[in-house]
Amino acid sequence: MAEYWNINPEHESAVRDFFTSVPEADVVLDFEIGEKDFVNSGKGSAEVKNTLKRLGIGPETLRRIAVASYEAEINVTAHSQGGRMDSYLYDEFILIRFTDKGPGIADIEQAMVPGFSTADDLVREMGFGAGLGLPNILKNSDALHIVSAQGESTRVEIMIFYGN
Amino acid sequence: MSEKRYYHAIQILDDNCTGCTACVRVCPTEAIRVRDRKATIDQNRCIDCGNCVTACQFHAIIPRSDPLDIIQNFKYKVAIISSSYAGQFSEDVSYPVAKQALLKLGFDEVAEESYVTEFVIRIIRDYIRTHKEIRPIISSNCPAVVRLIQVKFPSLLPNMLHLEAPMSILTRFIREEVQRSKNLKEDELGVFLIVPCVAHVTAVHQPEGAYKHLQDGACSAGMIYGKLKDLLKNIQNNPQEIDTYEKGLTWALSGLEGEMAEDKDIRALTVNGIENVMEVLSKVEDHYLDQYDYIVLRSCTNGCVGGCLNIENPFVAMSRIKKLIREGKPFDFDTTELDDLYKEGEFAVVPLKPRSIMELDKDIKTAIKKMKQINEFLIMLPGLNCSACGSPTCYALAEDIVQGKATIDDCVVLLKRHTKEEEQ
Numbered sequence: 001m002a003e004y005w006n007i008n009p010e011h012e013s014a015v016r017d018f019f020t021s022v023p024e025a026d027v028v029l030d031f032e033i034g035e036k037d038f039v040n041s042g043k044g045s046a047e048v049k050n051t052l053k054r055l056g057i058g059p060e061t062l063r064r065i066a067v068a069s070y071e072a073e074i075n076v077t078a079h080s081q082g083g084r085m086d087s088y089l090y091d092e093f094i095l096i097r098f099t100d101k102g103p104g105i106a107d108i109e110q111a112m113v114p115g116f117s118t119a120d121d122l123v124r125e126m127g128f129g130a131g132l133g134l135p136n137i138l139k140n141s142d143a144l145h146i147v148s149a150q151g152e153s154t155r156v157e158i159m160i161f162y163g164n
Numbered sequence: 165m166s167e168k169r170y171y172h173a174i175q176i177l178d179d180n181c182t183g184c185t186a187c188v189r190v191c192p193t194e195a196i197r198v199r200d201r202k203a204t205i206d207q208n209r210c211i212d213c214g215n216c217v218t219a220c221q222f223h224a225i226i227p228r229s230d231p232l233d234i235i236q237n238f239k240y241k242v243a244i245i246s247s248s249y250a251g252q253f254s255e256d257v258s259y260p261v262a263k264q265a266l267l268k269l270g271f272d273e274v275a276e277e278s279y280v281t282e283f284v285i286r287i288i289r290d291y292i293r294t295h296k297e298i299r300p301i302i303s304s305n306c307p308a309v310v311r312l313i314q315v316k317f318p319s320l321l322p323n324m325l326h327l328e329a330p331m332s333i334l335t336r337f338i339r340e341e342v343q344r345s346k347n348l349k350e351d352e353l354g355v356f357l358i359v360p361c362v363a364h365v366t367a368v369h370q371p372e373g374a375y376k377h378l379q380d381g382a383c384s385a386g387m388i389y390g391k392l393k394d395l396l397k398n399i400q401n402n403p404q405e406i407d408t409y410e411k412g413l414t415w416a417l418s419g420l421e422g423e424m425a426e427d428k429d430i431r432a433l434t435v436n437g438i439e440n441v442m443e444v445l446s447k448v449e450d451h452y453l454d455q456y457d458y459i460v461l462r463s464c465t466n467g468c469v470g471g472c473l474n475i476e477n478p479f480v481a482m483s484r485i486k487k488l489i490r491e492g493k494p495f496d497f498d499t500t501e502l503d504d505l506y507k508e509g510e511f512a513v514v515p516l517k518p519r520s521i522m523e524l525d526k527d528i529k530t531a532i533k534k535m536k537q538i539n540e541f542l543i544m545l546p547g548l549n550c551s552a553c554g555s556p557t558c559y560a561l562a563e564d565i566v567q568g569k570a571t572i573d574d575c576v577v578l579l580k581r582h583t584k585e586e587e588q
Contacts, residue, residue: 026532026533026535026536027532027535027536027539028539049450053316053522053523054522054531055524055528055531055532055535056520056523056526056528056531059318059319062319063449063450063451066450067450067451070450089535091528091529091532
């Protein structure tokens with residue numbers, strides 16, 4: 001089982017504190033993601049964005065959350081046998097957890113390299129598979145946590161702070 | 165937040181309203197609620213799209229426009245016809261006849277929006293090319309779209325094309341020209357728009373971003389059609405020679421506006437219908453459509469031909485207008501004066517401001533608390549989204565309850581279930 005962490009130093013202690021205790025969230029949104037279901041893929045992240053708009057979160061933060069969650073949702077659709085997306089809204093940040101049914105990432109470090117992709121023909125035909133999914137998530141998140149192994153399920157956790 | 169009062173061209177007649185909730189379900193900004201069996205519109209949320217006008221079967225939601233009498237307050241009266249007007253007449257009525265019929269209704273002069281189309285396309289291209297740092301630029305012609313962005317997508321306001329719409333540009337031109345040539349004082353000249361939708365009526369009475377007073381009224385295309393229908397036969401038998409500008413009628417059709425703006429260095433996307441518009445704006449917000457230089461957005465089907473004040477079906481009207489464009493003669497139009505006005509910045513608009521009404525609370529922590537409460541109510545509600553309570557969805561009712569605007573007893577389905585349980 002391989003594990004990957006990337007944390008924005010500005011939020012280092014807050015992220016560590018959070019992951020040691022994991023308090024209950026006031027608001028939780030959940031969404032099923034179907035394997036290769038490109039028709040519905042993106043709806044989960046759209047719902048998250050529309051919910052956050054109601055909280056008065058700034059446009060730049062909204063965009064980062066929308067891009068990171070959309071890319072991750074597409075990843076589950078394109079590369080896994082389906083899974084789910086659970087979003088937890090806290091007072092200062094959002095945690096979005098993607099859990100799929102496998103088949104896992106063989107080499108996470110390699111998957112983080114911009115342009116690297118294992119997408120099949122169908123996915124490429126749909127206009128995806130450019131190898132920018134994970135790099136885009138990394139760029140737009142304050143914390144990114146991936147747990148995976150070949151042949152097993154993958155968990156991707158994204159944390160983004162609202163800022164002012 | 166300032167308590168600005170918004171003008172709206174939509175009026176509810178309580179006596180006709182049955183409380184059926186058809187309007188509640190079609191409102192894109194969830195602005196309508198039925199309470200005590202009557203529909204009410206949240207004035208801060210309404211964007212004047214006209215969906216509710218079309219949905220109402222009981223003539224209870226009435227589009228408001230100016231009566232024709234008001235033109236009598238002016239010495240010299242000019243009508244400007246929206247391009248979609250040309251699509252409203254059956255094919256035995258020629259476009260020149262439909263245009264000159266307006267003179268019989270008391271106007272001294274009739275101008276066409278189509279007259280400035282070429283010029284407007286040119287300044288739009290110039291605007292796109294001189295604002296390379298902003299992509300995509302979003303067309304600001306449709307007043308319902310402008311208000312939708314102010315209400316639901318405020319982060320996109322800087323992307324709006326900050327130029328006057330064609331009918332307003334033409335109004336400025338007419339004010340300069342006619343006032344001078346006819347030797348009129350400012351208040352002696354009345355300029356009136358013949359408009360296809362309620363959003364344009366609102367835009368005349370409460371323009372967003374306008375620096376100066378523009379038009380003096382907006383008359384519904386449908387109302388005008390009704391008044392001149394009987395005059396048409398007479399004019400057909402005694403037609404006058406008048407100039408018409410069919411080639412510029414492209415403005416009535418959103419697709420054609422986009423195509424005209426396109427160039428080697430300008431890629432345009434055209435979208436119509438408010439649901440499609442909202443979906444595309446959401447993608448623009450996330451920067452998924454940055455490859456476009458210009459996006460034309462129109463609230464109604466096919467563009468202005470789909471406006472709720474028109475009488476013809478939007479597809480039939482579109483086909484007629486396309487025929488007129490195809491058969492129209494090219495016309496020479498000296499744009500020196502318009503060019504000068506453009507260079508002087510006369511067609512610029514004030515930066516558009518948001519109408520942020522979607523937040524649950526000013527404070528994020530309180531907003532999250534409210535959202536938690538909403539979800540708690542949502543679990544109790546049946547999830548049928550039947551609107552029988554008068555709110556558009558179960559979620560909206562849950563929100564109304566948390567905001568103190570409704571109670572859980574408003575849910576008819578729950579009430580029925582409880583009564584049954586009590587009976588058992």
